[in-house]
Amino acid sequence: MRVGVVTFPGSLDDRDAARAVRLAGGEAVSLWHGDADLRGVDAVVLPGGFSYGDYLRCGAIARFAPVMGELVEAAHRGLPVLGVCNGFQILCESHLLPGALIRNDHRKFVCRDQRLRVDSTSTVWTSEFAPGEEITIVLKNGEGGYVADERTLDELEGEGRVVVRYLDGNPNGSHRDIAGVTNARGNVVGLMPHPEHCVEPLTSPSTDGLRFFTSVLARVAATP
Amino acid sequence: MIIRDPGCAPFGASSPVDRLATPRPPVRLDRLERPVARVVVDVMLKPEILDPQGKAVLGAMGRLGFSGVEAVRQGKRFEIEVDGDVTPEVFSELERAAGTLLANPVIEDYAIHVE
Numbered sequence: 001m002r003v004g005v006v007t008f009p010g011s012l013d014d015r016d017a018a019r020a021v022r023l024a025g026g027e028a029v030s031l032w033h034g035d036a037d038l039r040g041v042d043a044v045v046l047p048g049g050f051s052y053g054d055y056l057r058c059g060a061i062a063r064f065a066p067v068m069g070e071l072v073e074a075a076h077r078g079l080p081v082l083g084v085c086n087g088f089q090i091l092c093e094s095h096l097l098p099g100a101l102i103r104n105d106h107r108k109f110v111c112r113d114q115r116l117r118v119d120s121t122s123t124v125w126t127s128e129f130a131p132g133e134e135i136t137i138v139l140k141n142g143e144g145g146y147v148a149d150e151r152t153l154d155e156l157e158g159e160g161r162v163v164v165r166y167l168d169g170n171p172n173g174s175h176r177d178i179a180g181v182t183n184a185r186g187n188v189v190g191l192m193p194h195p196e197h198c199v200e201p202l203t204s205p206s207t208d209g210l211r212f213f214t215s216v217l218a219r220v221a222a223t224p
Numbered sequence: 225m226i227i228r229d230p231g232c233a234p235f236g237a238s239s240p241v242d243r244l245a246t247p248r249p250p251v252r253l254d255r256l257e258r259p260v261a262r263v264v265v266d267v268m269l270k271p272e273i274l275d276p277q278g279k280a281v282l283g284a285m286g287r288l289g290f291s292g293v294e295a296v297r298q299g300k301r302f303e304i305e306v307d308g309d310v311t312p313e314v315f316s317e318l319e320r321a322a323g324t325l326l327a328n329p330v331i332e333d334y335a336i337h338v339e
Contacts (some may be wrong), residue, residue, distance in 0.1 A: 057328055064325070093328065100331045102269075102273065103277060104276065105276055107277075107280055120252070145274070147274075149272075187333070205241045221247070
């Protein structure tokens with residue numbers, strides 16, 4: 001099972017994402033933003049960081065990187081894609097996911113262990129969680145406020161496409177406490193908290209993040 | 225560039241604050257020594273989208289004693305210099321750039337004009 005991790009100029013968490021893939025039992029494949037080539041991977045992670053220095057808008061320039069053309073097409077065909085933090089912002093800018101991420105309403109960078117509730121387990125990245133399960137995943141962002149118009153928010157909730165929600169207080173002003181969403185097909189997931197940092201007890205408050213990666217590996221293994 | 229009498233300028237003639245106070249002519253000339261055409265794109269967050277940066281500026285205005293200010297919203301201005309005349313084709317191409325790259329239509333509005 002080969003999971004690609006894209007490195008953009010300014011990506012920070014690509015190494016941790018690759019490590020999480022390996023700990024989950026997969027093979028991590030490095031993908032370069034400048035290559036329009038997904039190297040035949042079975043899934044892709046867009047990691048956190050500050051691609052292109054967050055110039056213009058977070059993720060706005062990364063969206064047009066050569067690797068993204070093929071990625072967007074493959075995602076429309078069903079390739080599993082996970083966007084974490086900056087990766088989530090890139091997925092929204094690419095219109096693979098609805099809505100946008102704006103500056104935190106309190107204007108401060110937030111960095112904490114975040115309680116979350118898993119609201120959708122029908123995505124390829126969350127199938128190993130129990131519906132409604134409460135987990136802890138670290139959160140670190142300056143522009144993590146999820147916004148979308150009311151109709152889109154109603155649609156996301158009506159179709160069960162809110163993947164994770166913040167518990168114990170909204171850390172960044174996200175509409176309806178939304179921490180992560182998925183597309184209609186359930187193969188593209190974006191979230192602000194960082195599952196790839198929560199895979200080993202030595203360095204994280206939980207190992208809840210590991211199941212995002214074991215979920216997709218199980219799904220890929222089950223796909224003929 | 226218009227150079228004003230340094231004695232009149234509160235921050236010195238070369239400060240960014242002073243330069244912004246005077247209308248800026250195009251700085252570049254094309255091969256025929258005509259001023260290079262400039263297309264301007266202004267981008268603002270949609271009215272319903274929270275603007276934390278504008279709120280921070282509003283707070284600073286109050287602390288500094290600028291009274292009577294009720295709201296501040298912060299946007300972006302892009303000055304695009306083009307090679308040659310701004311034909312309808314060039315303009316519509318830049319309008320496409322504004323709607324795809326310079327602004328995110330999910331959260332922002334834009335306006336485009338030639339200066």
